[in-house]
Amino acid sequence: MNNIEEKLWNYIDGTCTADEQSAINKLIASDEAVRLKYKELLALNREFATMELDEPSMAFTYNVIEAIRTEQALVPLKAAINKRIVMGIALFFVITLTGFLVFAFTKMNFASMGTADILPKVPANFKMPEVSMHFSKPLVEGFMFFDVVLGLFLFDAYLRRKKQAHTD
Amino acid sequence: MQSKLSDIELIDQVLAGNQAAYADLVKRHQRFVFTLAMRFAKGREDAEEIAQDCFIKAYRSLGSFQRQSKFSTWLYSIVYTTAMTFLRKRRVDTDSIDDEDTYIQVENQSSAYDVNDAENKSRSFYLNQAIEQLLPDDATIITMFYKGEQSLEEIAQAMGMEANTIKVKLFRARQRLKEKLERNLKHEAKELI
Numbered sequence A: 001m002n003n004i005e006e007k008l009w010n011y012i013d014g015t016c017t018a019d020e021q022s023a024i025n026k027l028i029a030s031d032e033a034v035r036l037k038y039k040e041l042l043a044l045n046r047e048f049a050t051m052e053l054d055e056p057s058m059a060f061t062y063n064v065i066e067a068i069r070t071e072q073a074l075v076p077l078k079a080a081i082n083k084r085i086v087m088g089i090a091l092f093f094v095i096t097l098t099g100f101l102v103f104a105f106t107k108m109n110f111a112s113m114g115t116a117d118i119l120p121k122v123p124a125n126f127k128m129p130e131v132s133m134h135f136s137k138p139l140v141e142g143f144m145f146f147d148v149v150l151g152l153f154l155f156d157a158y159l160r161r162k163k164q165a166h167t168d
Numbered sequence B: 001m002q003s004k005l006s007d008i009e010l011i012d013q014v015l016a017g018n019q020a021a022y023a024d025l026v027k028r029h030q031r032f033v034f035t036l037a038m039r040f041a042k043g044r045e046d047a048e049e050i051a052q053d054c055f056i057k058a059y060r061s062l063g064s065f066q067r068q069s070k071f072s073t074w075l076y077s078i079v080y081t082t083a084m085t086f087l088r089k090r091r092v093d094t095d096s097i098d099d100e101d102t103y104i105q106v107e108n109q110s111s112a113y114d115v116n117d118a119e120n121k122s123r124s125f126y127l128n129q130a131i132e133q134l135l136p137d138d139a140t141i142i143t144m145f146y147k148g149e150q151s152l153e154e155i156a157q158a159m160g161m162e163a164n165t166i167k168v169k170l171f172r173a174r175q176r177l178k179e180k181l182e183r184n185l186k187h188e189a190k191e192l193i
Helices: A002-013 A018-030 A032-048 A060-073 A083-107 A137-167 B007-015 B019-041 B044-060 B071-089 B094-098 B100-114 B123-132 B136-147 B152-159 B163-192
Strands: none
Touching (some): A002 A032, A002 B163, A032 B163, A060 B019, B007 B019, B019 B044, B019 B071, B019 B136, B044 B071, B071 B136, B071 B152, B123 B136
16 A cells, blocks of 8 residues: 555655556546545645744844844954955065165175174264163063963963864 | 845845845745754754854855755755754764654643643644654655745755655655654544543
8 A cells, every 4th residue: 555655645746757647547536445545645735735834033033133243243353354455564564674675785885895894883972772771670570471461361262263163 | 024036136135245135035934944943953942043053154155055956945955954963962863863752752742731722722733743743854854845845856955865765755754744643633532532
């Protein structure tokens, strides 16, 4: 009976060939048991089509759109910055530094220089500014401590991102 | 108000930067996506989480949608893989997914709920109850076939299987659904007597 039931379902779904269809047509017309089975499956088919869809919560669409917005807002700054701007800044520095180097080399007189002349001459009255008084020990220690904390914070953020990427 | 535009027209608008068009797409498909999620999760909260996750994933990959199939077929393939991942994350291994006993609890819960809600005791209620008792794959195939306007080939595409496999699975799923429906109705008749 399973075989005929399978054929009847194919007949109802319209997935059988024209030959199979005409064979089943004949069978339904001639065989009472097949006709009853066909009627039963047809009724079931109609009943299955009445199944109801579940309804999500009222705020479902809003939640989806909000989640998308939040995700977009969380794009890291690194990815949000236009790469062309970064490249432009890098190019500016490369050109400027190259320009200075080229200028400095063209102004040098390599032929007349002795070893002593290589170093630029500092004026006699020139005095280096006193900066050591600004760097007291507690200040340097505080600065180092801040650097260590910042380093740990960045390392933690890096590990979290790595873990998140692994989970996704 | 829901848009009258086709899915493809809405997708074009979303890709052009109109996020409101995506809200229309969500509204159009949310009931079906949520129902499919319910076939796996068996709980509204989890189902909403799965459905939401599906729409976010679909939004992210909308640019890669090839348009060789219906948007709904593509979306349902996301639902199926997301729901399967959800089941795996819940550490429900393949054996227990195939084990119908896993769903006995759901069956009993539904029966307990019935007693106080006479209005729900319609044929349609028993049909939905029987679907809930099916295995996730069976319930998904039945739902996609009858409510998702999907052909056997499209269901096969969404579930990553061969069309012939889906045909056999659909046949078996219908048989199981019929058995469960009859059993539930008999059980109810006995309770009334």
